[in-house]
Amino acid sequence: MKNELQNEETFYESIIRKGYSRRSFLKFATYMAAFMGLENSMVGQLVKTMETKKRIPVIWEHFQECTGCSESFIKSDHPLVADVILDTISLDYTDTLMAAAGHQSEAAKQASMKANYGKYILIVEGAIPTKNDGVYCTIAGRTALEIIKESAEGAAAIITFGSCSSWGGVQAAYPNPTGSVPVDAIIKDKPIIKVPGCPPISEVMTGVVLYYAMFGRIPDLDDEGRPKQFYGKRVHDSCYRRPYFDAGLYAESFDSEEAKKGYCLYKLGCRGPVTYNACGTVGWNGGLGFPIKSGHPCIGCSENKFWDNGPFYKRLENIPGMGIEATADEIGKIVLGAAAGGAAVHAIAANIFKKKEIDENREMGKINEQNLNE
Amino acid sequence: MKTMTYNYKRVYVWEFAVRFFHWLTVLSLIVLIVTGFIIANPPSLNLNVEAAKSYWFGYVRLIHFTFAYILIANLLFRIYWAFAGNQFANWRNFIPYTKKHWQNIFYVLKVDIFLQKDKEHKVENISIGHNALAAFSYLIMTLFFLLQVATGLALKADTSDWWFPKMFHWVIPLFGGDIATRYVHHILTWLFMAFVVIHVYLVLYHDYIEARGEASAMISGFKFVRAERIKQNIRSFVNKVKKQMKDGNIKGNIENDPE
Numbered sequence: 001m002k003n004e005l006q007n008e009e010t011f012y013e014s015i016i017r018k019g020y021s022r023r024s025f026l027k028f029a030t031y032m033a034a035f036m037g038l039e040n041s042m043v044g045q046l047v048k049t050m051e052t053k054k055r056i057p058v059i060w061e062h063f064q065e066c067t068g069c070s071e072s073f074i075k076s077d078h079p080l081v082a083d084v085i086l087d088t089i090s091l092d093y094t095d096t097l098m099a100a101a102g103h104q105s106e107a108a109k110q111a112s113m114k115a116n117y118g119k120y121i122l123i124v125e126g127a128i129p130t131k132n133d134g135v136y137c138t139i140a141g142r143t144a145l146e147i148i149k150e151s152a153e154g155a156a157a158i159i160t161f162g163s164c165s166s167w168g169g170v171q172a173a174y175p176n177p178t179g180s181v182p183v184d185a186i187i188k189d190k191p192i193i194k195v196p197g198c199p200p201i202s203e204v205m206t207g208v209v210l211y212y213a214m215f216g217r218i219p220d221l222d223d224e225g226r227p228k229q230f231y232g233k234r235v236h237d238s239c240y241r242r243p244y245f246d247a248g249l250y251a252e253s254f255d256s257e258e259a260k261k262g263y264c265l266y267k268l269g270c271r272g273p274v275t276y277n278a279c280g281t282v283g284w285n286g287g288l289g290f291p292i293k294s295g296h297p298c299i300g301c302s303e304n305k306f307w308d309n310g311p312f313y314k315r316l317e318n319i320p321g322m323g324i325e326a327t328a329d330e331i332g333k334i335v336l337g338a339a340a341g342g343a344a345v346h347a348i349a350a351n352i353f354k355k356k357e358i359d360e361n362r363e364m365g366k367i368n369e370q371n372l373n374e
Numbered sequence: 375m376k377t378m379t380y381n382y383k384r385v386y387v388w389e390f391a392v393r394f395f396h397w398l399t400v401l402s403l404i405v406l407i408v409t410g411f412i413i414a415n416p417p418s419l420n421l422n423v424e425a426a427k428s429y430w431f432g433y434v435r436l437i438h439f440t441f442a443y444i445l446i447a448n449l450l451f452r453i454y455w456a457f458a459g460n461q462f463a464n465w466r467n468f469i470p471y472t473k474k475h476w477q478n479i480f481y482v483l484k485v486d487i488f489l490q491k492d493k494e495h496k497v498e499n500i501s502i503g504h505n506a507l508a509a510f511s512y513l514i515m516t517l518f519f520l521l522q523v524a525t526g527l528a529l530k531a532d533t534s535d536w537w538f539p540k541m542f543h544w545v546i547p548l549f550g551g552d553i554a555t556r557y558v559h560h561i562l563t564w565l566f567m568a569f570v571v572i573h574v575y576l577v578l579y580h581d582y583i584e585a586r587g588e589a590s591a592m593i594s595g596f597k598f599v600r601a602e603r604i605k606q607n608i609r610s611f612v613n614k615v616k617k618q619m620k621d622g623n624i625k626g627n628i629e630n631d632p633e
Contacts, residue, residue: 223547234552237533248431250418258418267416274552304551315415328557332564339568343575346489353489354583361585 011050011213025050035207035282036219037229049214056213057112057120059151060094063144064137064171064180065126069162070096072199073206089213092120095139106140113154121212122155122190124148124183127164127171131179145186152187157218159193160184161205163301166196166225173307184225191218194225198301203282204230224304226276235290235298236272238280241265254295265292269313271300381601382586387462387503388595395452396592402445403566409438410563439530446523449516462503468513470506478506486579500584502599508576515569518562525549525559 009017015025029047033039038046062070074097091097092112098105112120126144129136134145152158160183163169171180184192195208208227211219219227236242244250244264251259252267259265266273272280275298279290291298297313300306351358388396412434419430456465470476482505485492492499504512527538528545529552549555581588586598 223544224551232532234532243425246432246435247423247425247428248416248419248434249423249425249428250416252418267418271553274556276552300553303553305553309553328561328564332561332567335564335568336571339571343571346487346575347579349489350579350583353491357583365585 009055010052011055012052014055015050032207032210035203036211036214037207046214053214053216055090057090057092057116058123058209059092059109059112059120059155060097060123060125061144061147061151062095062139063124063126063128063148063165064169064178065162065164067096067125069125069197069199069205070094072202073161075202089121089209092116094123102140109151113151117154119156120154121209122151122158123161123209124158124165125161127168127180127182128186129171129178129180130186131177136178148183148186152183152190155190157191157193157212158183158187159195159208159212161195162200163196163198163306166194167304169198170307173305192225193218193221193227195230196226196302196304197277198306200302201230201278201282201284204278222276230278230282231276231302233276233278233281234273235275235277235279235292236270238278239272239292240280241292259295262295265295265297267315268297269299269311269315270297271303271306271309271312272298275300275303277302382598383601383604384596385502385599385604386595387597388591389460389463390595391451391455391459392463393592393595395448395455398448399445402441402448403570405441406438406445407563407567409434409441410560413438414560442523442526445519449519449523467504467506467509468516470510475506475510479510482507486576486583497600497603500600502597502603511569511573515566518565522559522562522566525555525562528555529559 012025015028016022020028026047029050030043033043033046060070090112093105093109095105098108100108126137128134128144128148130145134143137144139147160166164171164180165183168176168180168182171178172182184194193208193212195205197204207230208219211227219229222228222231236245239245241262241264244262245266249258249263250267251261251263251265253259254268259268264270270292272292279292279298283293284290299312300309303309412431416431416434455463456468470479478499478501481499484490485499486505487507503509524542524545527542530539531541531543531546534540546552546555549558577589577592581590587594587596591597
């Protein structure tokens, strides 16, 4: 009953009921507009939407995951952000955070899915194992495969939090013993917003949820299904160490003077140049920093198959799917060596097998040399 | 036969456009491979310079991108020339769609690659322009070039304001991300290097065995072709000259009519 009542509240009413002032509310609206990558002039529209729009029901499924994404989500630095997100969406089911347990929680989910059929957002955290009918991940006695199909059916949109539900993540890394797949490998008929990262930045997660809640539509997505406003740029292109890259100043090891000086980590395997994320702009822990700022190269945690593209501290060397020592350059050297060796062997063989032809040419040429006029 | 060499005629095989394309490709390839490897694994230079005062790596990338565009323009020009150029530059050489192409491919494989005896000694088997196998290998390399261009431009697309590289953005999801796209770009570089080794060796091989200017042909444009392969229709030649004299274009007279 209480749940139904809260569903009738607008975002604004809920915030005021929580005891925040209108001033705080306006600050929050401005803050979120910035997070969502909106223009200044959109703040007013955002405020109006929050004042009038009803809370949106959310079902949050947890499959093969480490709950790191939930951890990241609830640690949005701005207390208001976390509060508002957790209070103003109607988070009807999340087995990690909800007070109910066991049959009660499952019943709450079923009730919400029935009442909000076609309207709720489905958030998925974790990959879905498919091998042996998906027995490697079961919740309440049912497989993840079964659950995702059921909960996706009535969803208005699906948001995949983290690299596992977006790409497959560590479960799907070689040799992928449980046959794990991302959500978009199973659900084809729903809009899916991928929010990859291991974990994703909390403000990015809240930003995406809020965008949908505010505007009732999914944000602009890139070719791979990620929201453009957060995944439109490479970490490399928003990195504060970029001038060192262009100047050719690199740290060669972690204990070097260059590393201390904050030189570019490109040669220590930084995946910034191939990773799309908002780390360089939004930052982590309330914008305090991000891995590169702390002296650690980016490992590309929001990229597809980043686990298989190791080792992390080397510049993209190993060929995925091949042996540990099979770097592209080593194979290249073998191919080049084989070509050169083959040419050398062929040259020797040609001198033997084509001897008659060569001798004949030379003989005739010699005769002509003897018969030159003067 | 032992008293003299065959008679050879000079034939203009590689037009200036083809030679220009060839050497510009050589230059771009060298620059792109060198800068490409620097970009993949840059040496640490000038470690005591302020970042604000140095931009050498930026310039290396600039050179790489510039020569990439030169290579692309060059490639497009060559595709045009495959329709506009002479019979040896024509696109028909490169696609083995006739029986003749395949016969020549097997001939080259047998005689030049596996060094078997050429018992019949048919003069038509010796190609004047590309042999069919070489031409086919250039077609394959062109496809790899296009793949290299597509992956390179796709990696460039996100930091470019120009519509041309942006056009290739679809390549990234095709390979499943920047990481995989970069791998393809990197591995293909080695393929081109291996191709260069084989290509240069086979040119030298043909020059050495056949001794008819295979290597220098790409400088002068001429190859030496056995005289009996060129039409010896003297009657028509004489008639042509006589007509020119009649019209007053050439002065002189023909005293000994060959017939």
